[in-house]
Amino acid sequence: MDSIIFDLDGTIWDSRQTIVRAWNQVLTQYDEVNKEVTEDDLKRVMGLQEDEISEILFPELSKEKRKEIMVACGKQENAVLAEKGGELYDGVEEILQHLSEKYKLFIVSNCQDGYIESFYAFHQVEKYFIDFENPGRTGLSKGENIKLVMERNQLESPIYVGDTAGDQKASEVAGIPFAYASYGFGTVEKYDYKLERFADLKRFL
Template structure:
């Protein structure tokens, strides 16, 4: 089924953030290196592949994956420092928006209510809004950093909190697909992002392709 046909069956759009609306990698790498330089307990430098590998992961699980040799308390301290640095760097430098993002959001917003659900830390989405001036396009958002819940549960929360009818979820990872499946809503795979979703029924190769939903 083409996106143009899918448009007949939806009324609201929920987006993932990283790998779907923007590329945070340059910002994240810089922020993590800055934060981790302050810890003598870190054995190996964090690479781009390391950070890319945790994009989309529930934020409170990241420390265990990246720093299994640290205690839970040390993991929490290190990760909190990285997360704070990321939010500060977003506020100061922003990230790389995908080409045509704002124009696409403006067009979609003329027909649908738009939302964000991400597995990021608290303050991350607000910083994204503040630097890039995009907050006005979205009606609500939620993240695991605020709730401590999975993406499936946070998508459900946004749906229930806003009494959404016929929503879809757009994301770039298998976790995003799982969140949509868990809420029994359609999923669109942003294949230009960081993940792979072989079972995705709907796929876009650029954010601007969502104009076909109009």
């Protein structure tokens, strides 16, 4: 193993509380939306791409209106996350520091452009990562984005760490082992490694 590629939500941090605040600020501006989103709503859709999330949360709206709302929510989300941050799981920075001394570290997340940058901006952990990717920049699936990071950084034997079945499938697409962050948001039956907490990554040190 020469590198570790991480999912973000449910793997490194839980940003739902901040995101809910940001989204509900935006939703008040739309007469078509008569509800607030909750942390449980976000848990159901974490790890999905933007169009899938909007279809689940706002099925009554047109595709065009869902897109408009998601773009607005994404912009507000990025701004609030850069200012307020999210909740890092226990030991994240210490373990990232130690891992980065032995392995190349990366992030591939199903998020909008600017989201990972907001994570970096507040929590000041960019120094531990070499590269990142997301569909907001590329329009590609998570599996294809993992392969893109592998290719441009010439990785030979990475693993992917994530918390959902979608993460496991993305690992299969990329042809690399999958470490299941079982403390996160999803339920996964098939994996190569299982992490009960972020600190379990110490086994790779």
